Amino acid sequence: MFKIQTLNKIDPDGLKLFPLDNYEIASEIPNPDAIILRSFKMHDMELPSTLKAVARAGAGVNNIPIEKCTEKGIVVFNTPGANANGVKEAVIAAMLLASRDFIGAANWAKTLIGKGDEVPALVEQGKKNFAGEELKGKTLAVIGLGAIGVLVANAAAALRMNVIGYDPYMSVKHALKLSREVTWVEGIQVLLQQADFVTINIPLTPETKGYINKDKFAMMKDGVKILNFARGGLVDHDDLKGAIESGKVSSYVTDFPDEKCLQMDKVISIPHLGASTKESETNCAIMAAEQTREYLENGNIKNSVNFPAAEMERNGGSRIIIANKNVPNMVSQISSILATKGLNIDNMLNRKRDDIAYNIIDVGTSNVDESVKEELLAVEGIFMVRILN
Incomplete structure (x- = not known):
């Protein structure tokens, strides 16, 4: 019986993928095997020794202590792309809000x-104060061509905007989905010099914190509109304030406002609604549940942020899962221990990510003894062993 702890409300369409005869699910549950969450902050949480997996029903994992989980052999999953359409639609809406003062006009009305009876005439008189611009023919710069960035770029191209994209790390998978109408450039300055709109679709890391700053603003044309539906820390808000005051930025629409944003003119602050759709929440919950279940039952890893991707079909016998430091001679030591235990390796998969190696080993024998786990953990460099009988 596996125990699943939910730290946030998780869509029931995802949770129902855990069969009740083999899973117990609750928000308060001792010694969980896995945690599924959305925005709950885990950094001050004591991680139970039984914990094997943490699944974030969403893309960002800033609320999860990744390094601490890795040290304990806990696999952390996210759900990239599951909420991409919801965020894409929010970005398109943000472009419209930045171009046409619908919010100001509605408040005035x-x-x-x-x-x-004076209302119709007053409307006609007042509407000139809220004239805007159309998106057609404007240039959109898309920074980051992942799941969301590609959808935004393709949607903007369909609206007959001129779309240019920049992503030095774009995957082949996402490149194949990018519309031929989108121009890809190799330099950020070339991108920003042309843009009427700039949308940021990159993760927040120590390297990308404050990515949009005074140096980037200096590359942009006057009156540019900035859209940030990725993470708040990507834009330096002190530099943004100066760019707005100088006229460099005519509008900033963000899904991650802070106190500074709320006090600035020409900033539209949206309370993190990008992925707040029923469809996104359902898709994220389903993906998180599927990945968690596949790992708990079969040791297969897909969409982990701290362990290598590794998937292998079961052969019907027992399966041994091993995580170790990525150093020489580990596979031979593992093989030797299994041989001394009379276990023949039917199939084996070894994958690496940075300093971690992950092994899936199928043996013909059923019901492998727990003593095998103890001997494997005694090997220097091995920090996680699971036996799936």
Whole structure:
């Protein structure tokens, strides 16, 4: 029986993928085998010794202590692309809000309450104060061509915008999905010099913190509109304030406002609604549940942020899962121990990621004794062993 702890409300369409005859699910549960969460901050949480996996129903994992989990052999999953369409639609809406002052106009229209029959005439008189621009023919710069960036770029191209993209790490998978109408450039300055709109679709890391700063603003044309539906820390808000005051930035729309944003003029602050759709929440929950179940039952890893991807079909016998430091002579030591235990390796998969090696080993024997686990853990460099009988 596996125990699943939910630290946030998780869509039931995802949780129902765990069969009740083999899983127990609760928000308060002792010694969980896995945790599924959304935005709950785990950094101050004591990680139970039974914990094998943490699954984030979403893309960002800043709320999870990745390094601590890795040290304990806990695999951390996220769900890239599951909420991509919801965020894409939010970015398109943000471009419209930045181009046409719908928010200001709607607020002004409310001031006409009580004017009775005068309202239609007053509307016609006042609308000139809220004239805007169309998206067609404008240039959109897309920074980051992952799951969300590609969808945004393709949607903008369909709206007959001129779309240019930049991503030095773009995968072949995402490149194949990118519309031929999108121009890809190798330099960030070339990208920013042309842009009427800039949308940021990259993860927040120590390297990307404050990515949009005074140096980047200096590359942009006057009156540029910035859209940030990725992470708040990607934009230096002190530099943004100066860029708005100088007229370099005419509008900033963010899904991650802070106190500084809320006090700035020409900033539209949206309370993190990018992926807040029923469809996104369902898709994320389903993907998180599928990945968690596959790892607990079969040791297969897909969409982990700290362990290598590794998937191998079961052969019907027992399966041994081993994680170790990526150093020489580990596979031979593992093989020797299994041989002394009379276990024949039917199939084996070895994958590496940075300093971690991950092994899936199928043996013909069923019900492998727990003493095998103890001997393997005694090997210097091996920090996680699971036996799936």
